[in-house]
Amino acid sequence: MTKHSGKVYLVGAGPGDPGLVTLRAKELIELAEVLVYDNLANQHLLEWANSDCEKIYVGKEPGRHAVEQDEIENILVGHAEKGRQVVRLKGGDPFVFGRGGEEARRLEVAGIPFEIVPGITAALAAAAYAGISLTHRDYSSAISFITGHENPEKKEFRVDFERFANNGGTLCIYMGMGQLPRIVGDLLTAGQSPGTPVAIVQWATLSKQRSVFGKLETINDIVTEAGVSSPAMIIVGDIVALHKQVSWFEKQDPQTLAEAESRFFDAEKGTAKDQQE
Numbered sequence: 001m002t003k004h005s006g007k008v009y010l011v012g013a014g015p016g017d018p019g020l021v022t023l024r025a026k027e028l029i030e031l032a033e034v035l036v037y038d039n040l041a042n043q044h045l046l047e048w049a050n051s052d053c054e055k056i057y058v059g060k061e062p063g064r065h066a067v068e069q070d071e072i073e074n075i076l077v078g079h080a081e082k083g084r085q086v087v088r089l090k091g092g093d094p095f096v097f098g099r100g101g102e103e104a105r106r107l108e109v110a111g112i113p114f115e116i117v118p119g120i121t122a123a124l125a126a127a128a129y130a131g132i133s134l135t136h137r138d139y140s141s142a143i144s145f146i147t148g149h150e151n152p153e154k155k156e157f158r159v160d161f162e163r164f165a166n167n168g169g170t171l172c173i174y175m176g177m178g179q180l181p182r183i184v185g186d187l188l189t190a191g192q193s194p195g196t197p198v199a200i201v202q203w204a205t206l207s208k209q210r211s212v213f214g215k216l217e218t219i220n221d222i223v224t225e226a227g228v229s230s231p232a233m234i235i236v237g238d239i240v241a242l243h244k245q246v247s248w249f250e251k252q253d254p255q256t257l258a259e260a261e262s263r264f265f266d267a268e269k270g271t272a273k274d275q276q277e
């Protein structure tokens with residue numbers, strides 16, 4: 001017999017474009033009694049929730065610290081113990097640099113039933129929307145997902161990028177913008193060619209997506225000049241050079257993209273959809 005009738009769902013909210021959310025995620029948001037979310041999940045998704053759903057923001061607010069991980073876990077456990085259906089919405093995929101593993105473990109220990117719903121992780125989304133094939137028979141036979149920070153709350157740098165140089169594959173670096181010169185330096189020191197192509201994709205899949213392209217030897221200057229910053233995906237590898245042949249997303253009209261972005265919420269807002277009819 002379970003002690004609680006509540007359940008926690010750790011749900012991947014995808015990279016931003018609401019069209020990339022799974023049907024399961026949408027279904028769970030609609031039935032949630034409590035929704036726990038932070039900045040990386042597209043806030044529009046909250047509009048799918050019931051009007052009596054309790055929405056709890058646990059992200060960073062200007063001038064205030066983000067809610068501690070322990071506290072987030074207490075919130076999940078506390079509401080589930082009261083018998084509620086709790087959805088913890090996470091950007092991308094919950095098990096890719098999302099601390100979903102820690103939350104699942106805590107729920108397991110507390111004896112709370114839970115379910116994990118995968119989401120499209122930022123690396124896959126950034127690559128697709130910037131026209132970069134992450135594998136290719138001629139260029140790349142492996143993909144590495146790497147974090148620029150071991151722990152986003154800790155500023156010190158612990159990942160040894162030299163291990164990833166010349167590994168025959170594509171590198172996808174999350175949370176790396178604050179460490180870009182160091183990452184580039186490590187790769188070069190380990191013998192990666194200075195001419196290796198690099199892409200930086202900011203706000204991937206949203207109408208405000210911006211990407212810049214360069215080489216290991218030029219990318220720091222390009223980023224500084226363009227003013228590209230977080231959240232962004234850094235993609236390193238020979239395959240990046242082919243992006244021009246398959247670039248598609250940023251060729252579209254930004255206004256059209258912005259309108260497309262809100263199409264899943266039209267019914268609730270009664271705006272664009274009504275006007276079309």
Ligand code: SAH
Pocket residue numbers: 015016040090091092093094095096097098120121122123126173174175176201202203204205230231232233234
């Ligand atoms: N769980 C998330 C990753 C969280 S770590 C996932 O699976 O995608 C946060 C980092 O993800 C950011 O610093 C950035 O590097 C990357 N990221 C998240 N959303 C992004 C987006 N829309 N465009 C580019 N990078 C993104």
